[in-house]
Amino acid sequence: MAFDEMTEGGGGVRAPYEKIAQWLETVPREQLQQRRLEAELFFRRGGITFAVYGDAQGEERIIPYDIVPRVLARAEWEHLARGLEQRVRTLNLYLADVYGAQNAMRAGIVPPDLVWQNPAYRPEMAGIEVPHGVYVHIGGIDVVRVDADDFYVLEDNARTPSGVSYMLEGREISIRLMPELFGQHRVAPIENYANELLSSLRSVAPRNSAADPTVALLTPGQYNSAYYEHSFLADKMGVELVEGRDLLVKDEVVYMRTTEGPKRVDVIYRRVDDEFIDPLTFRPDSGLGVPGLFAAYAAGNVTLANAIGTGAADDKVIYSYIPELIRFYLGEEPILKNVPTWRCREPEALQYVLDHLAELVVKETHGSGGYGMLVGPHASSSEIETFRALLKANPEGYIAQPTLSLSTCPTFVESGIAPRHVDLRPFVLSGSDGVRIVPGGLTRVAMRDGSLVVNSSQGGGLKDTWVIE
Amino acid sequence: MLSRTADSLYWLSRYIERADYLARSIEAAQRLSSLPAAYAGEANEWESAVETAGSGEIFHEKHETATAETVAHFLICSPDNPSSIVKCFESARTNARAVRTALTSEMWDAINGAWLELQGLNPSKLTPRDWPKFLAWVKETSLRVDGSAYRTMLRNDAYWFSRLGVSVERADNTARLLDVKYHILLPENATVGGAIDYSQWAAILRAVSALTSYHWVYRESLKPWLIADLLILNTQMPRSLAACYHSIVANLDEIAGAYNRAGPAQRTARAIHRQLGATKIEQVFQSGLHEFITTFIADNNRVGSAISSQYLV
Structure with missing residues (x-):
């Protein structure tokens, strides 16, 4: 039985949910339905959409928004935030180590071949000093809850985590649609996120840049699935939203083409993947990038956020070493738990996984978005056999974990209010002046009964996340 | 920007x-x-x-x-x-x-x-x-x-560029309408008059929503040279070539002022604007309505390209 964040699975109500529970009892279903339609309209009219690749139907879709907020008590959040900060500091130290001194490999914490063979490892970055030593300026750490006390980190996203615009817009909607509920709680504000992001980005400008550094947000363009978010963040920060063709590099300095001629850019919050960012250094067929950008970066004339090659820290095998790395770099005990992980590259682990496929979740080491995974307890025997063959053929490519009993939250679905599984992605900002986290994050919810897949590309919805005093 | x-x-x-x-x-x-x-x-x-x-x-x-x-x-x-x-x-x-x-x-x-x-x-x-x-x-x-x-x-370059788009397009539309319909407005047709001509002339005005404006401006029955005057030279009429150029020049001047620099776009647009201001409708008919319009369309395109190469690429 999953831990329900409102009822704990029993008849009672946990303290943070007291007023929500009362509200849910009194508010008529038609009104909930009405408010949900209004929320959908708000998303649609605002063009707050995302695209699902390979879906010929709709170029733009909206994410189902569940109007019942997910609530965390302040103390729960403080604990979580401390753990997140510890985690992201470690990711930054690990990346500096991978591309620098390699202490953790020499000390035998992480097997060196795992580092070099990782497709996200960028040899071009070796020996390059990134401005202020920060690699993961924006980290999205996916956490799940299994009981009243324990949070597990499910995944670290150190490349270009998305979803923060939904966190912010979701809050705007709940303020607008449920003023009465809002009035009864003291909800910690998150509206300063863009401001914090801008401060963080400006703090990591190259040392040789102007006193008032220019920040730009680099997007692959309006056909990218997260384009709405790119434009939203650029707008809230008041920085230019640029595409590759808007930038040019001259004498290892980056400029943007403006109506008044070229203007220097110091910090680029890039939402273009490593492979596509500079056709001279990475994929030569990329039309999204900027020729010469990497040379300017290597010369220390521009900051890229996140740094190139951060994927070396967030695949699912490296994940399993993070608790050890926290102890190694910080000399602290991990605050947040890791899900026990079998690395199928290790023969005993592989054997165990093959013997227990029906109980385990098997994931591709480098997969994301909820694709290419096996959820043993929900899989048919033929799906299990398919994965058995895959695992035997390429054990390096997979890890396995026990199926966690993700917590549930009350959610408004066809049949009324029912518990649905949720996760949480808080966004952690790292600058030269420390770590910033706005209280909350993006709660994703599996809208189907019993489903554990919360990814929006697979029908997951989202909830506003409240941290209350 | x-x-x-x-x-x-x-x-x-x-x-x-x-x-x-x-x-x-x-x-x-x-x-x-x-x-x-x-x-x-x-x-x-x-x-x-x-x-x-x-x-x-x-x-x-x-x-x-x-x-x-x-x-x-x-x-x-x-x-x-x-x-x-x-x-x-x-x-x-x-x-x-x-x-x-x-x-x-x-x-x-x-x-x-x-x-x-x-x-x-x-x-x-x-x-x-x-x-x-x-x-x-x-x-x-x-x-x-x-x-x-x-x-x-905000009244800044974003606004001025969007206004430029409206005016350049509008000038082009009015000019192309005249380019296709000019023969209806030629003097040899004017002597005929009557209901048939009225409908033809009114259709031109309707295409640019100017039929009512015509009566307010001239307080006259429809006369082809006055229709041409309204659509080409009259600055009160927002779709006239002269009014469009008034707006194009004003917006280009705002941009030049904000950027502290003027260029070919400003010079070309000002020249066209000056010329429209100095022309009488009689002169247009004397030198040939069709020629006038053809030249204008080409000039307007030149302004479009000048704006583009000066600011948009």
Whole structure:
């Protein structure tokens, strides 16, 4: 039985949910339905959409928004935030180590071949000093809850985590649609996120840049699935939203083409993947990038956020070493738990996984978005056999974990209010002046009964996340 | 601002203005073609509607003759027509989406809202009976976009580039209308007068929503040279070439002032504006109405290219 964040699975109500529970009892279903339609309209009219690749139907879709907020008590959040900060500091130290001194490999914490063979490892970055030593300026750490006390980190996203615009817009909607509920709680504000992001980005400008550094947000363009978010963040920060063709590099300095001629850019919050960012250094067929950008970066004339090659820290095998790395770099005990992980590259682990496929979740080491995974307890025997063959053929490519009993939250679905599984992605900002986290994050919810897949590309919805005093 | 942003603002305004003009021109053609054959004149009104839209060539690749059905469908929504009303809205919305951060929420809402409504309207299924309502909706949309720009945008380069788009497109539309219809306004026709000519002349004015304005300005029955005066030289008439150039010069001057630098776009536009101000309608007819219009269209295109190379690339 999953831990329900409102009822704990029993008849009672946990303290943070007291007023929500009362509200849910009194508010008529038609009104909930009405408010949900209004929320959908708000998303649609605002063009707050995302695209699902390979879906010929709709170029733009909206994410189902569940109007019942997910609530965390302040103390729960403080604990979580401390753990997140510890985690992201470690990711930054690990990346500096991978591309620098390699202490953790020499000390035998992480097997060196795992580092070099990782497709996200960028040899071009070796020996390059990134401005202020920060690699993961924006980290999205996916956490799940299994009981009243324990949070597990499910995944670290150190490349270009998305979803923060939904966190912010979701809050705007709940303020607008449920003023009465809002009035009864003291909800910690998150509206300063863009401001914090801008401060963080400006703090990591190259040392040789102007006193008032220019920040730009680099997007692959309006056909990218997260384009709405790119434009939203650029707008809230008041920085230019640029595409590759808007930038040019001259004498290892980056400029943007403006109506008044070229203007220097110091910090680029890039939402273009490593492979596509500079056709001279990475994929030569990329039309999204900027020729010469990497040379300017290597010369220390521009900051890229996140740094190139951060994927070396967030695949699912490296994940399993993070608790050890926290102890190694910080000399602290991990605050947040890791899900026990079998690395199928290790023969005993592989054997165990093959013997227990029906109980385990098997994931591709480098997969994301909820694709290419096996959820043993929900899989048919033929799906299990398919994965058995895959695992035997390429054990390096997979890890396995026990199926966690993700917590549930009350959610408004066809049949009324029912518990649905949720996760949480808080966004952690790292600058030269420390770590910033706005209280909350993006709660994703599996809208189907019993489903554990919360990814929006697979029908997951989202909830506003409240941290209350 | 980014050159690409300026480019998108400029073009999204052009597309909305073009959609508005197409709607007016279909309305005028529909009205004229509903008259008895004698009044409607020898010329095929639908032929000239497709000509003034600048799409004659592409149209005739697919269609033998210009009829109400084929032309209206072509101008409203044909996938073969790269500047149909539907395509204009799509392009405007694509441009708006590319520069969302430069738009006010009201402007975005006007453009995105129209685009969403358009998905629901299914324009390819429209029958002649539905046209008036659809065309009214198109004009309303352009008013809403224009009005939200006017009321909500900061008065900075973003606003000036979007106004430039409106005026350059508008000048081009008025000039192309005159280019196709000039022969109706020539003096040899003027002596005839009567109901037939009246309908022809009124159709020109209707295509640019100027019939009522005409009466207020001249307090006269329709005279072809006054119609030409209204559409070319009269600065009170917002769609006249002179008024468009007044606005083009003003907006280019604002940009030059803000950037502290003027260039070929300002010089070319000012020269055209000066010339329009110094010309009398009699001179236009003496030296040839058609020649005048042809030259203007070329000049206006030169200004468009100058704006583009100076700011938008």
